[in-house]
Amino acid sequence: MNSGGVQRRLRWRDDLAQVVEAEIIPRLMLAHRSERPVRRFPARLSGADDIGRLGALLLLPEDRDVLAEIRGLIADGMSLEEVLTGLLAPTARHIGRLWEEDLCDFVQVTTAMARLRRLVHDLETLSLDPHPVDPASRRVLLVPAPGETHTFGLTLAAHFFAEAGWEVTTSFDPHLADALERLRTEWFDVIGLALSCDVCLDRLVAAVPVLRRASRNRDLQVIVGGPAFHGRPDRIRLAGADAVVDDARDAPGIVQSLLDLRIRAC
Incomplete structure (x- = not known):
């Protein structure tokens, strides 16, 4: 061949x-x-x-x-x-x-x-689960970084958030237009972005402040995850994120800790 x-x-x-x-x-x-x-x-x-x-x-x-x-x-x-x-x-x-x-x-x-x-x-x-989502549950928006095509880890995170009682929304628009519109019109406590390689890192860094500005929630928490962040804690600050998630199973607990810290600080 x-x-x-x-x-x-x-x-x-x-x-x-x-x-x-x-x-x-x-x-x-x-x-x-x-x-x-x-x-x-x-x-x-x-x-x-x-x-x-x-x-x-x-x-x-x-x-x-x-x-x-x-x-x-x-x-x-x-x-x-x-x-x-x-x-x-x-x-x-x-x-x-x-x-x-x-x-x-x-x-x-x-x-x-x-x-x-x-x-x-x-x-x-x-x-399909016939039971409605608890209207008091916290909401998370999960998206791949701009240009990212690998979404498996993101979908695992969505599953674990849902199991922990969160209302989960995912958007797979590679240009983030859908995510921006949702942030403008809906309330989210957290947005999570996944990145698998360094090629799209600059695009993620540029996108985070845009997503924060678009959000109805002025205290929107931003988490990042994926292979591009494994073993690179310096990239959390570079990305302008509040936390990094190494294992999708840990995502709900990490985010809950962030929100609890915000509540205690008030």
Whole structure:
């Protein structure tokens, strides 16, 4: 295979993962807001066999009831979170690698993506929580930095904020126009920006004061996270942020501490 073909396949592999990371997982995680029941058996984790089986089902020429497979895994103890982060995203990458290695063709990959989208719709229907969000809950707006294309960590943060009782809004507009409009017209306690690489750091630095000025909340807290900030505490000040989040699971606790400090200072 020539270098051009390799590059096209690498881009397709990344696109497959981004279908899951930027579109599928955000919708499902934000829909699944109900409290999890207490498990009385060990949590079921996905493995290579699950990923290989799901990938094979998605690549078959005929339709199979993939949703039934997923529901079976959930019945065996696999959480929705594990389905999202431990199964769907790795399966998308697995299919991309198969194509890269000439083990499946373009038509199969395209069909698999369409089936992933349909699976999303079906899972979303099963996961919808009929209970309204507490109107007294605090609100967080989560966005990728301008120009950022990787949103997986951001979507995990959205999930953990929702589990902690926050009302979560995500915006994936790469130019922040949607985020700016929301800040002008809605109330948010916090905005979080994710950045994976140094290329877009200057754009994030320039965007933070613009976002603060646009906000109805004059005390808007700004948090940043992502690989671009790992091991670089100096970049918190450079970005004009109030805190950095290294692990998405810690985001709600870090932000709550910031807000508590503001309350005590008043």
